[in-house]
Amino acid sequence: MRTTRRELLAGALALATLPALSACAASQAEPAAAKPVSPPPPARTTGLAGTLYASTASGLVAVDLATGKQIREYGEAVPDAGWERLHQVKDGRLRVLDLPSGKVRREAPVSGTQVKVVSRAGELVAVGPPPGPRTSTLISLAGPDGGRDLRLGGNVEPEAFSTDGQVMYVLEYLPPDKPDRYRVRVLDLPSGTPKPLNTRDKKPVPEGKEEEMRGQGRQAVLDADAGVLYTLYTHQPDHLHTRDLIAGGDSAPGVHAFVHVLQLDQRWAYCLDLPQPFGLGPPKAHTLALSPDGRTLFVYDATSGRIAQADTTDLTVKRTAFGAKHTGEAYALADDQHLYLAAGTSLQLADPATLAPRGTWQLPGPARGLATLNGQLLAGAGDRVIALDEKGTQQAGIPVPGLRSLHHAAHP
Template sequence: MMAKTTISRRTVLTLLAGTGTAALIGCDPVRSRNSAPAVTLPDALLVGIDDGLGVLRGTDRLTIPHSIATADGLAIYATAPDGADTAFWRIDSTTGHTSTRVTLPGRWAPQAVSANGTKVALTSNEVNATKGRPDGRDVTPVLIADVTGVQHRLDLRGNFVPETFTEDLAGLFVLEWLPAKAPDRYRVRVVDLATKVPGPLYTRTKAPIPPGAEEEMRGDGRQAVLAPDRTILYTLYTHQPDHRHTRSLISGRPGSTVHAFVHTLNLTARWAYCIDLPHPFGEASANGHAMTISPDGGRLYVADVTSGNVAEISTEELTVRRTATLPKGIGTGHAVADRDRLFVGAGTVVRRMDLTRLGLAAEWPVREPVTGLVLSPDGNRLYVGQTDAVSWHDSATGTELGRAAVPGLAVVRGLAG
């Protein structure tokens, strides 16, 4: 429930300082005339800045309020007030080029983008699948739009939060919060965009989930990650008291005693399955957990920095294959992996694991608490978000190679384009 993604999510304009800085003032990008030298980043990065999104490219800094990025970072969809209505447009994160702005009737905020990056679900208030529970309400208005304008208007009876789209774009996955006026739990459903009616998902055997067997979750959605082939969305959930999976409800078996699992959502076949994580995952702070996926999509890694536990999940078997331990840490967890290595950051420490043996290979300190990890395309540089700055390091030795000031930096999200 998203690239994660995580996949985020963005409200106020932030102006970055420095030469070559670009910002969106209203709807038009402008560049700072500050003559102070700016640091050149080797790779373009997508970042969260306060409540907006930013693209850091070379010495340029582009900030975009009220926005959401595609899972691959190639595009950003932005909104801005336009009288009583909303201006809506798409920005190419590689070139900075924008689509023609279209007007959406009323005030809307972007909440979910399709895996292929062409459709956006917007709501009348800011909600998010991994940002806590929404306020109570009887009806949820949802707008489906693309660069040509409004495609669908939904007025869903109940309390819903858009999550992502089906691969064929005919359906919208949502979290339905129950009870609608005083929500304390939620279930995943899919809205048919032709009929505008929400319904249950399917089981892995492609049978509709029967009435009474839909999972209802009460915990925290921590992070969402989209598979490289864009067909599966993985969402990490923690703190699930007395949770019972659909498979247990159908079979009549008792509920599990686990406190964390990875919710696996197939965007093509519309089925969901939960991969249980072993003790003590889910018992400590949700923010201490982090998830990432291997470049080939074959392995998921979940780290709990508070307990030091790491789990490797086979995405083909949908089971935990191996576990390992790291030194315990504090703070918000972040993770990124390539074919052979897993990097885990929390507090002021980054640790590198060797995936052949799933063991600790190295660790190094950084100046301030970690706010995101991103590997360069060639894997030689590890970008580390910190307080108002991004540093980049030799991924083998940890040696700091450079550092750029980024005022208001909240998180380093990924590569831009």
């Protein structure tokens, strides 16, 4: 799943626990949170089967791949890792919706207006205010058994949960009322107190040695099985990693881009540096993808054409290669046989093991995302999603008006 930081897009976390929210309860009236689309007239089939989820100008939508017709509009909503449920805030209540039906499974009152982060199984949800300058932050935590509000000192944005739901990782923005940098903190949920993040060797980061990031969190991908969140950061002038600070470094190493690796269950973080020219071009021209087995991470900069392949076990860049240069927002997808890299109207193929080029296909419009279903490649291109065979020949085209990004394709 392609995930952005609201779109990837947080003082001290002085906490005051407020009265608990009422338990999440099944909606008695079962309100229709997702807007169904009027049944279309019979249409010829595309030869595909399944449901496509994409962001459009009107929010998240579901498209029936068999008929190519839009079947439901969900508005602003955040999925769980398995795309089984959506989470949205409407009229002061958090609603949990089944997919693809949009039926409300449960709902509960919350204090915030935006869903910030959902646990991997979708059981725990953090809701908060929109990003912006503030000196304190009110976060609502909700789950099947109820919820509570946390008042956090400082400017805080929830980032992720541990698998057991005992920890919430947050971004703390500094200074809170006029932020120009941020750092990752650990919030122990049972006690409601902040805890130090660990280094890669599982030692607590000493006070004053936490790295502060000033660049842009371009994109994040989650390895749900391993419990690791990979976030690509670009434009990092004068940045020192925690390891540099602990070692007594007093000057920046000149890194302009890196992947922040957050081990959610072991509470450690590490920065995987990327060589130049990564980070020098526009943030939207950068993207990353994870191999199906989670062992390899790929980073692509469309502006320079540079591709990096990193091992997620030892967290080192194993090889780099240059492909064609392109402008526009970049997207990447890896399966067992191919690495797909899209930007502008170009879709490049490379060998995922060697990064050797395998050809370039032209898209009928600007790239808007990539997905696979049953071995079938789907590509967003302009206001359409197209299905491509192994030779790059278009097998089907599905209009998606206002398409912004293709997210996920699911079995029927």
